[in-house]
Amino acid sequence: MFKSVFKNDKYAHYGYIFILPFFIVMAVFMVYPILNTFYLSLTSWDGGVSSPDFIGFKNYGRVLEDIRTGGIFLKSIGNTWIMWILNVIPQFFLALALAVLLTSKSFKGKEFFRAVFYLPNLITMASVGALFLFLLDYPGGSINNLLIRYNFRDEPFNFLQSVWASRLSISTLLTWMWFGYTMIIFMAGIKSIPEEYFEAATVDGASKWKAFMNITLPLLRPIMIYQVVTSVIGGLSMYDLVQVLTQGRGGPMNSTTTMVMQVYRQAFTNNNFGYSSALAIALFIHIFIVVFIAIKVIKPHQVD
Amino acid sequence: MNTNLSTDKKVKIKVIREKQKMDFTTILIYIGLFLLALLCFLPFYIMMINATHNNASIAQNFNLLPGGRAIANYTTMSARVNIWTGFRNSLIVSGGGTALLAYFGTMASYGFSKFKFPGNKALFWVVLCTMMVPPQLGIIGFYNVIVKLNLMNNLLALIIPMIASAQFVFFVRQYMDGTLHKSILESARIDGASELRIFNKIVLPLSLPAIATMGMFNFIFSWNQLLIPQIVLRRTNVRTVPIIVANARGIYQTDYAPAYMAISLSVIPVMIAFVFFSKHIIGGITAGAVKG
CATH class of the missing domain: 1.10.3720.10 (MetI-like)
Known part of the structure; x- marks a missing residue:
């Protein structure tokens, strides 16, 4: 609105001074590290005082070799996708249903439920991970005690030692942590739909379900695309919860190791900083392709 | 639909009909929502309750009421x-x-x-x-x-x-x-x-x-x-x-009580902040998202 006011005026160059500190920090701590990670991916480096040795694309050869032979990185790609999908499907359905319910006019207590559903998302993920590591413990964790006390099970169950139970535990926790957030986003989207559309539908005798299918859902599409894209970026770079819940091991037998965990482990546990950088770049390319496809696939079907 | 009725009347009848059948469904919906709300809070509740019990009690029972070991647990926790x-x-x-x-x-x-x-x-x-x-x-x-x-x-x-x-x-x-x-x-x-x-x-x-x-x-x-x-x-x-x-698990191993105390202390400040700022926090999420 007021942007064009100072066009061609003598004050314009002050703008550079004002944005300078921000750009210096961005260049040093954000842009350079990314470029440097790319350079390091072409080297062999143990992270110590010795300088990195340039070795060309050997690390990328190793990444491809891992993928070809079904190594841990390939496994981590599968794990991350499995845990993300198992979390995002129930999360989106639940969030959408709740958003429709909580935005309906006759509904009382909207603010209370909105706040409580959002609570798990606000709590530090590391704390949630540590908390459930103890709650899910075997045999004396509180969840086992709960299941036994109310006769859901006779024996304690070792959640974090079974491949699918541990994956499902992580997905369930992610759904639990994120449905409130997604619900809030969807609620904002629903509220931005003009009220007259719904009034017109009611006057025409359309049922609530029809109004949902023909008004809410199509008009919510842009918000849903946004939500899918941000969720896939966050999901594919999943780290905190799994790292803490599996104590950095991604157990059992690497069936919950995520891509970022593998990047971290290669650098800071195995001192393969070059290979780790190549994995980070591979992860980036992976995310980039997925986001690109997601936008391309969803857009053409968009309702005018 | 009776076409003789004016739209006004149609709407009114619809509203009345919906009010009648609402009561039962509304109660069910609220029960469901309260259960979900409980589910969001319960793990944190259990965490704080467990922080006030001793190891044996945590490992053998499912406690819903606070115990008297909070200070002892805090002392054990602080030692490490x-x-x-x-x-x-x-x-x-x-x-x-x-x-x-x-x-x-x-x-x-x-x-x-x-x-x-x-x-x-x-x-x-x-x-x-x-x-x-x-x-x-x-x-x-x-x-x-x-x-x-x-x-x-x-x-x-x-x-x-x-x-x-x-x-x-x-x-x-x-x-x-x-x-x-x-x-x-x-x-x-x-x-x-x-x-x-x-x-x-x-x-x-x-x-x-x-x-x-x-x-x-x-x-x-x-x-x-x-x-x-x-x-x-x-x-x-x-x-x-x-x-x-x-690192709580690595530090306390199966020493549940002080571990729950440590985790509780890490979570409580965030919860207190949320009680005061929840409206601003939630308002801020939407401000960022809708434009994006």
Whole structure:
């Protein structure tokens, strides 16, 4: 609105001074590290005082070799996708249903439920991970005690030692942590739909379900695309919860190791900083392709 | 549908019909919602309850009422981990970083919003692009930079980078575009105020609502961070709360009671903050998302 006011005026160059500190920090701590990670991916480096040795694309050869032979990185790609999908499907359905319910006019207590559903998302993920590591413990964790006390099970169950139970535990926790957030986003989207559309539908005798299918859902599409894209970026770079819940091991037998965990482990546990950088770049390319496809696939079907 | 009825009547009849069948479904819906709300809170409740029991009681029972071991558990917990050092470190990092961001981030927003210098649009586009990049991408390079700058185990390694928040600049610039009038700046210039003085005395206070919203978000984001602090803070005395909590299992093993105490202490401040600021926090989420 007021942007064009100072066009061609003598004050314009002050703008550079004002944005300078921000750009210096961005260049040093954000842009350079990314470029440097790319350079390091072409080297062999143990992270110590010795300088990195340039070795060309050997690390990328190793990444491809891992993928070809079904190594841990390939496994981590599968794990991350499995845990993300198992979390995002129930999360989106639940969030959408709740958003429709909580935005309906006759509904009382909207603010209370909105706040409580959002609570798990606000709590530090590391704390949630540590908390459930103890709650899910075997045999004396509180969840086992709960299941036994109310006769859901006779024996304690070792959640974090079974491949699918541990994956499902992580997905369930992610759904639990994120449905409130997604619900809030969807609620904002629903509220931005003009009220007259719904009034017109009611006057025409359309049922609530029809109004949902023909008004809410199509008009919510842009918000849903946004939500899918941000969720896939966050999901594919999943780290905190799994790292803490599996104590950095991604157990059992690497069936919950995520891509970022593998990047971290290669650098800071195995001192393969070059290979780790190549994995980070591979992860980036992976995310980039997925986001690109997601936008391309969803857009053409968009309702005018 | 009876076509003889006017639309007005149709609507009225529909409303009456719906009111009649609502009662039962409404009760069911509310029961479901309360159960879900319970599910959101229960794990944290159990956590706090367990923090007041002893190991044997936690391992053998499912406790729903508080016990009397809180102080004993706190003593055992403190013997192995100083969580208050963690709080101090976390506060310095998140507080210091947010303060720097509030100043220099607002400065950048102001530069983009009110100065039509060549390259304004292109540089702003660069800022937007960095929003798309997951922060985990450059961790190895980031580690390398921190080592080279000799900032390992230094809280500054987490504080200074907080200035580079693209979301902050995007949001605050948008706020300034709509609220900060050129006439105020012009009259200040006529009065002979320097550009920096105008920024400090006029722009900064007038943008406070937007700065507060985004500052709060960046504070929370920084407070909850684990991966980057884990990489640059290796020494025990500089660890932030999430790093300490992430190691709780390694430290306490099956010593449940003090572990629950440590985790509870890490969670309670966030919960208290949420009780006071929940409306602002939730309002802020939507402000960022709907425009995106």
